[in-house]
Amino acid sequence: MRINDTQLALVNKQIGALRSAGSFYGKKLAEAGVDGVASAEDFENLPFSEKADLRDAYPLGLMTAPEEDIVRIHSSSGTTGLPVIIPYTKKDVDDWATMFARCYEMAGITKNDRIQITPGYGLWTAGIGFQAGCEKLGAMAIPMGPGNTEKQLKMMVDLKSTVICATSSYALLLAEEIEKRGIKDQICLKKGVIGSERWGESMRKRIHEELGIELYDIYGLTEIYGPGIGINCKYETGMHYWDDYIYIEIIDPVTLKPVPDGEKGEIVITTLVKEGAPLIRYRTHDLSRIIPGECPCGSKFPRLDIIQGRTDDMVKIKGVNVFPSQIEEVLAETEGASSEYQIRISHLDGKDTMRLYVEAQSGSVDFEDLGKRIADKTKAKIGFTPIVKVVELGMLPRSEKKTKRVIDERYE
Ligand code: ZN
Helix, strand or coil: CCCCHHHHHHHHHHHHHHHHHCCHHHHHHHHCCCCCCCCHHHHHCCCCECHHHHHHCCCCCCCCCCHHHEEEEEEECCCCCCCEEEEEEHHHHHHHHHHHHHHHHHCCCCCCCEEEECCCCCCCCHHHHHHHHHHHHCCEEEECCCCCHHHHHHHHHHCCCCEEEECHHHHHHHHHHHHHHCCHHHCCCCEEEEECCCCCHHHHHHHHHHHCCEEEEEEEECCEEEEEEEEECCCCCCEEECCCCEEEEEECCCCCCECCCCCCEEEEEEECCCCCCCCCCEEEEEEECEECCCCCCCCCCCEECCCCCEHHHCEEECCEEECHHHHHHHHHCCCCEEEEEEEEEEEECCEEEEEEEEEECCCCCCHHHHHHHHHHHHHHHHCCCCEEEEECCCCCCCCCCCCCCEEECCCC
16 A cells, blocks of 8 residues: 555655754754655655664654644653653644544444543553543543552442453453452443554453453554554454554565565554654554455555564564464464474575474374474465474473574574
């Protein structure tokens, strides 16, 4: 889905604002000699922006509107170094609420709903975005913030909350507590709006079944407003996103060239009407794809698949980009395989070799047969056949932190 003329005109306005403000990106564009784009090709040659650049602009270097027009800042923290500060004008705050209200509407939520909001409030964009969208829609916000499960459940029962907004892990925790206390018949929840992170199908199924609610993935990041720039509809065919506010392209994270619709790659976002801190071609490092064609719901807003991981997890083997999430998908649909695996890549006789170690589920499993089925399914998914070794449950290393799934021995 290439950028259209309406969007190009908006990008030119964003470039003009950045340049005349002389803000961090304005200077960068001036240095690169960019003062506008005339075509989709021009656009695809614009420099990318990166989170590391945003840190360099700390504290207020991104500010592109006059100080008197800035009404709020938000901040995203990384694992290292300085936070990123994003200034918002009144219009930005309002646009964000409008997008978020659209998300609720897309999920079939109305002003008669009572929305219990468990994401945190504060410097980052979570809670306040859920709240502003709720108020814009006209529904009743129950602004809980995170934690205090006891109180969450009391409010959920007494106020008859119909919608829960949460991370997938907190939604699961609440579901388990409700189950444990046997209070499911006192719960009025119908829908859950879940911050889009990578979460497995089995977790989704558990939350869906234990709470008996429809689940909606909402997407967004602090650098680009916050959560609320896209959400799936009831057909669950990917997340519709608001292409009158943002332009999304998917690029190959290695060649940095845009890939055709339907192909997986890195999400790159350009803001179209932002005032406080416009961003051009911002690399999110989130992996997904544009879903081609029309959604059965009839909405003309384009669709982005649910987030399938981060580019940082990707490895290139035999010239093919392989993502651990693809292996997880194979294992989830292979009977007899557990979710634990390890990928080892080596370079032998001038060729890359991928070995895939997989733990079998407990019980009687024919290891050889299971290995063959995994190898076949992996080939269908990534295009070449790995050497699969099935091992007993509990054989692969576990870590309290994030388990290392990919070991690349080619460059050791
Ligand atoms: Zn739809």
